[in-house]
Amino acid sequence: MNDGELVPIGVLAKRTGLAVSAIRFYEDKGLINSERTSGNQRRFRRSDIRRLSFILIAGRLGLSLPEIEQAMARLPQGRTPSISDWQRINRSLREDIDQRISLLTRARSKLDECIGCGCMSLDRCQRTNRGDRAGAAGPGPRYVLDS
Secondary structure, eight states: OOTTOEEEHHHHHHHHOOOHHHHHHHHHTTSSOEEEOTTOOEEEETTHHHHHHHHHHHHHTTOOHHHHHHHHTTSOSSSOOOHHHHHHHHHHHHHHHHHHHHHHHHHHHHHHHOOOOOOOOSHHHHHHSGGGHHHHTOSSOHHHHOO
16 A cells, blocks of 8 residues: 555544544544545545544643644645754754653652642641742742743
8 A cells, every 4th residue: 555545434433543433523624635536535644543533632631622733734744744844843843842851750740749839738838838838929830830
């Protein structure tokens, strides 16, 4: 099977692990495109496996559907994306992904001890947040969300 070969939706579903309905949803959103056979059956490019894989990964990274749509709008339509196309998307998302990694790292570290909410409910808070200094800085988990 070469990269330009068209495959039925069932093959795409099996290869990506997505439900057929999810593939139709992404097609309706314009993230992938199908061609129709004379019998009106959908056929997708084999390279759509990569596009759908990107959608799955981006979703797991916490990107919203509009963010995924914006990133994928940078991919060429009508041809298989090249390595440089994917690198361009990676560069556009790198800062956001790095910020998410930083937040996750801080959260993992702080959740071991305290979420930094300024709640004053733990004995430790009297040492690390005496007088509710975190509360004076604003609402929410200051030690995690403020970098």
